[in-house]
Amino acid sequence: MSSALSVSTLDLHYGAAQALRSVSIEVAPGKITAVLGRNGVGKSSMLRAIVGIHSVTSGDIRFDAATLGKLPPYARAKLGIGYVPQGREIFPLLTVRENLETGYACLKRSERRIPAYIFDLFPVLRQMLSRRGGDLSGGQQQQLAIGRALVTGPQLLVLDEPTEGIQPSIIKDIGRALQFLRDEKGMTILLVEQYLDFCRELADNIYVMDRGEILHSGPAADLDRPEIRKHLTV
Numbered sequence: 491m492s493s494a495l496s497v498s499t500l501d502l503h504y505g506a507a508q509a510l511r512s513v514s515i516e517v518a519p520g521k522i523t524a525v526l527g528r529n530g531v532g533k534s535s536m537l538r539a540i541v542g543i544h545s546v547t548s549g550d551i552r553f554d555a556a557t558l559g560k561l562p563p564y565a566r567a568k569l570g571i572g573y574v575p576q577g578r579e580i581f582p583l584l585t586v587r588e589n590l591e592t593g594y595a596c597l598k599r600s601e602r603r604i605p606a607y608i609f610d611l612f613p614v615l616r617q618m619l620s621r622r623g624g625d626l627s628g629g630q631q632q633q634l635a636i637g638r639a640l641v642t643g644p645q646l647l648v649l650d651e652p653t654e655g656i657q658p659s660i661i662k663d664i665g666r667a668l669q670f671l672r673d674e675k676g677m678t679i680l681l682v683e684q685y686l687d688f689c690r691e692l693a694d695n696i697y698v699m700d701r702g703e704i705l706h707s708g709p710a711a712d713l714d715r716p717e718i719r720k721h722l723t724v
Contacts, residue, residue: 494517497516497551498514501548502535522695523679524681525680526697528722537650541648542558574650579635584623585623586634589623590604590634605641608637611637612636614633627657646680668681695708696710698721698722
């Protein structure tokens with residue numbers, strides 16, 4: 491069962507600096523929604539607010555009809571929100587298996603298992619179960635980070651720049667995995683990304699951010715419009 495996310499008029503401050511200004515987005519159930527924009531425009535801040543890492547100044551976040559309010563990250567994970575952070579943040583001294591098993595934390599004891607489909611999506615993880623996370627390449631670590639989030643059994647998967655610093659072959663693997671999760675698992679996916687071709691191929695809907703605000707929302711085909719692209723080029 492997929493769930494929809496609704497973010498309404500979100501403001502977020504770091505001290506006196508305002509990172510988000512009345513940000514509102516709708517993430518349709520069973521669809522891939524991409525948020526694009528240059529570095530430093532507030533995309534990651536928005537994701538961290540959604541998963542509960544950053545407290546918001548004002549605004550409302552609703553997931554599957556529940557208001558998230560001040561719920562901590564672990565409570566949001568129990569509700570079905572999986573998070574793949576920017577930079578992967580795997581545990582370098584734990585094995586691949588142990589990294590995956592950290593996803594058990596929000597599960598009932600009877601549900602604590604690694605779903606087989608994760609190894610179908612990312613076969614390298616099965617081959618490297620006993621290897622330390624820090625010994626994996628950057629692309630393999632990204633696959634591990636996505637696998638760890640999937641162990642939690644999410645209805646909504648939130649990814650922060652999953653293609654950053656990743657070799658093209660693994661970017662294709664990640665793209666195929668996200669398509670499978672949407673099309674075969676009915677999963678709702680929200681991703682922040684700067685790689686336009688990746689979003690054009692995958693996303694159903696897009697939002698464009700600049701200076702902490704949403705400038706545009708629409709179908710992924712809008713990425714071909716010159717007035718949209720000008721907000722995404724460095």
